[in-house]
Amino acid sequence: MRILFLVQSEGRGHLTQALSLAQIIQEAGHEVIGAFVGITPERAVPTFFRDAFNAPITPVFSPGLCYDSKTNALNPLRTALRAAGNSRALWRSLRQVRNAIDRQRPDVVVNFCELLGGLTYAVMPPSVPLVSIAHHYLAFHPNFQHPKGQWLYRQGFRLVSRLTCLGAREILALSFDRQDDIPSERLRVVPPLLRQEVTRMEPIEPKQTDDFLLAYLTQPGLTVELEKAHRQYPEWRIDTFHAGATAPDQVVDETLTYHAIDGQRFLDFMRRCRAVVTTAGFEAVCEAAYLGKPVLMIPQPNHFEQACNALDGQRVGVGLAAKGFDLKQFMAYLPQHDPQVSVRFRTWQQEGKRLFLEALTRAAAAGKRAKT
Structure with a gap:
């Protein structure tokens, strides 16, 4: 299989998950052909990812989260307004991602909670199957733990999480422990992705x-x-x-x-x-x-x-x-x-290698069936 990554670079979690899955894929004899990494003017692709990821990396503009510099609190309103103000740049990024998928012709695209992935598959869907991976997707599970009395934040979190996995053939929710899959949500619960280090x-x-x-x-x-x-x-x-x-x-x-x-x-x-x-x-x-x-x-x-x-x-x-x-x-x-x-x-966690490879294999097989 030839696999292309889309990776959100907020914090280090999604980037290290991408490194971990790349190790699993390459050990199994498959190929990671590259990664599109969402960046902002204030946030470049981190050095640790550039040093460890052994395939081409393409930085691409993506809306980022905004924090209050005094309180360190996440500012949802400012985050949304900045994203809206950058709509033209966002559209250019979607075209860039779509064109790269058409040009490189991977068997599967794997999205690590990057908004560009879900939006690309929503507004200009490629024929290549998409697999989305994040802990965020446990928000679609009935057993998901969440703070009480924060209905608005919960709905906003679910909405943003949903936007990142639009068009995904499989949604893989990283979890601290084993839980039931939710077929109606295309949701499979999988172990965390940890680096070999x-x-x-x-x-x-x-x-x-x-x-x-x-x-x-x-x-x-x-x-x-x-x-x-x-x-x-x-x-x-x-x-x-x-x-x-x-x-x-x-x-x-x-x-x-x-x-x-x-x-x-x-x-x-x-x-x-x-x-x-x-x-x-x-x-x-x-x-x-x-x-x-x-x-x-x-x-x-x-x-x-x-x-x-x-x-x-x-x-x-x-x-x-x-x-x-x-x-x-x-x-x-x-x-x-x-x-x-x-x-x-x-x-x-040790069950992860098998479960991730099975998910990618299913997605690639479904993509081939759709082309015949």
Whole structure:
């Protein structure tokens, strides 16, 4: 099979999922012929993805999320208005994606929650079958965990998620644990996509870990909240990776250090740490669960998907959902954390290779039947 990717580049989750699936595809003897990566004027294709992805990468404009620079809260209205204001650029991107599919003639297109994928298949559908992959698609599952009293945010999240998978032959919902498929939604529940750099690591027993917390922050402004918590518990060593750090090690004081984003180094720290503190991005929480690390999951304000991730992660026992950097509550939780959660998670994750290859094979076969 020849497979083309479309990848959303907000955060690092969808990009690392694309790297993981590329590894599975190539090990099975198939070919990833390239990736279109959605970017904005403020967000280029990250270096870690360029370095690791061994096929041509094409940056293409796509609407991005807008955050309040003071509160770090997601601003849905500003996000929608900016997308509307860039309608001409968006249309050019759709034409660019459609033309590339016609020119490169892949057997399957895989979309990692990129809006361009769903819109292209909605307004100018190619003949090539589409498979959409994201944790977001659990929003279509009746067992999906979501905050109460946020009806408007929930509907908005479902709408945006639906737009990214329009025209998809199969919708693969990444999940912390096994759940029933929903055929009426074309929805199949599959394990998380983790890079080989993670799955090749052997988890360390809790008694053998180093006594420090590892923090991962997707927005530099969140360091203000982290430093407040650090001042309350200065005895706890915290190593923090975040996008605003410009050097490998930026020492703040004896027990707080910032680190520039480095995928392999981050995993090395995660393997050795006592526990993880992070915004509730799906990918980082899954990596921690695989390595047996309890997680304090702190959704960014107004970020409905992260709020859902935190509740879902708490449901399966990977950690504690919180509204802020409540280290006191987290420290009380750590002795109660069940190490068998990680064992169950790894067992489920190991089924992924088979399930993803089966889905791609079904889609490619259906595409060939449609042409004959």
